[in-house]
Amino acid sequence: MTNQALAQQIGQALDKIRDTKPLVHQITNYVVMNDTANVTLQVGALPVMAHAKEEVAEMVQLAGALVLNPGTLEPDWVEAMTTAGEAAKACGVPTVLDPVGAGATTYRTETNLQLISHVQPEVVRGNPGEIAALLGVGGQVKGVESVGDLDDPPAVARHAAKAWSTTVAMTGVRDYVTDGDRAVAIDNGNQWLTTLTGTGCTATAVTGAFAAVESDFVVASAGALACLGYAAELAAPEAKGPGSFKVALYDAIYNLTGEQLTQGAKVEWLE
């Protein structure tokens, strides 16, 4: 597939989200629930937040994708994530995992490794520090922020994708998406995204929406990151600070069409 064909498929995926309005079942953290529900709606899908073990297996059967985000994890929630993830696997619903803060504490690292092992998510979307920490190849995490640089981010992403048999979407100044074989770099986005809490979580929620309509998860993940990043570029001229940037970002995501996304997506296949 050429870069241009990839951009086209990404734009078509956005249109398909709007046409089919898939349900995106999210078991996510308290900090971002409102944000990720809103962005899910504005990208064209329907969000549902449900975490009780009494209902997650039933809810996920209605969904086009499952998003697991243990950003404010505790044992009951992790158990619900596992149950939901296993039910998703059983009924063919793709799962996207966001290993928030992996590497910061032993509990976060171990929980995310267990989720990867038990749930076998179709996509893992994290920052370089989190991915490296889960691989045990270094990487620094301060709370939930990645600090310090990896020597070779695309190689780390590929290594992780192979180790976990999944698609890895590693976000940073340059984003990398890979299934261990194919790899895409995405150059959309800007620094304003780093001034808001939970934009990584938001990227994960958008990835859920794309994964619900596009079964090539490399394309779906690249599409989600291009979508959020390009909307951030469109919003930037309105930003006088993080408050006004956030307003403009949500407006931009809502107003972005598939055709515009195809034109604005900066996606490039890597060797």
Add this chain to the structure above:
Amino acid sequence: MTNQALAQQIGQALDKIRDTKPLVHQITNYVVMNDTANVTLQVGALPVMAHAKEEVAEMVQLAGALVLNPGTLEPDWVEAMTTAGEAAKACGVPTVLDPVGAGATTYRTETNLQLISHVQPEVVRGNPGEIAALLGVGGQVKGVESVGDLDDPPAVARHAAKAWSTTVAMTGVRDYVTDGDRAVAIDNGNQWLTTLTGTGCTATAVTGAFAAVESDFVVASAGALACLGYAAELAAPEAKGPGSFKVALYDAIYNLTGEQLTQGAKVEWLE
């Protein structure tokens, strides 16, 4: 009461909220807590979020109304809602229930039916899919969104109000409020409300504020829906998307006076 007299009583209720600043005790879902607390403040009341069984019965005695919203339900929270609802009944505090996502899973449907039965809420505020699902007369719920149309929404609302001995506020393109006997249609609002998560929950919180000052719960519920819907109309010219709409909506709720609401309310008694 004429339609004009109803609009007047609604405007007066808004003024009374501002004058008396009733406490609205909310046991609600994680997604909307910040939004419903803000809207409660901006309509003129005081919000308090408290869900521990150690304190809910004591807290609700200080309140003018109780709002129960099991949108991110789990057993401990449902137990607290039941305890709070029973305490509210014992001390004459009206309860407004929002059966979020009833019909989507068995757990949601059964929990909401139990809450209706044990708590006997003064108002049930839901969308057509949720109300119909609880009645067992069809209706489709996709996650927490109502999809598909009912044949005769006002008849379903009346049926529910009679079955549950409550006031039902059923929101949609046209809103219906009925106690099974009297019925009002409200035509305020616009499509921007559907681009934000939790506007139903917001309507429920505002209903709590109105129910704290207006003991005719048909008037209170119609007032809340007219208030939120008219504020949405006033906000629409500022909206470039859901982000800027939300900002303008909160500004509009805060700035709306009782007199303006009386003039802007599109409320009509039905036969």
Add this chain to the structure above:
Amino acid sequence: MTNQALAQQIGQALDKIRDTKPLVHQITNYVVMNDTANVTLQVGALPVMAHAKEEVAEMVQLAGALVLNPGTLEPDWVEAMTTAGEAAKACGVPTVLDPVGAGATTYRTETNLQLISHVQPEVVRGNPGEIAALLGVGGQVKGVESVGDLDDPPAVARHAAKAWSTTVAMTGVRDYVTDGDRAVAIDNGNQWLTTLTGTGCTATAVTGAFAAVESDFVVASAGALACLGYAAELAAPEAKGPGSFKVALYDAIYNLTGEQLTQGAKVEWLE
């Protein structure tokens, strides 16, 4: 120290937050988590929300400050707050406590007294009603809002600081910060802050960021309140209501420099 020297130290503290990006570990309430995480980022620090007893003691060791806010308290969370607070004490990380709604219910009052006793926070940031209720000297709390006036707020604050061997930051139209010996009044801020939910909690989060870089907790607390209050003053001309005020407030906090804060801070040592 002169008032001018205090203002200078406050401006330098803000610069130091931006230079060192301390991690502020927050165990806080559901209503404000998104807001306090964002404001923490925008003031220049890194927020992390983590409440599981499996990780709080490990997480707090990475932090520059710990913020405890039992605004939506329940036993498991209170236990985690105690564990985190004790670990913070053991490793020299300062703790800021926000006794949200103390006085409204017995459970809130007792929990906050226990946290003060077990955790020995370096700063207690509350409104006059909460502080007075915890001291048992009257004060009225309606839900989580302070209502009614104390006769002599600075005396109450001093009394509390001495009783609890801490720095008390008591916010109101005029803010008072005291360690029982020295006392500062802060006159920044405006009425718009009262139209948003959780601005007290936001003040507490900002206090955490300042306490992470300034070990004189009277200066740190006064600095945080001047910072938030002055940003509110800068935001006011943009406000058409609470929605647009909040956007402008977040922009203003992000854009505020240490030098501007030194010039805008209205801080005064009291006898």
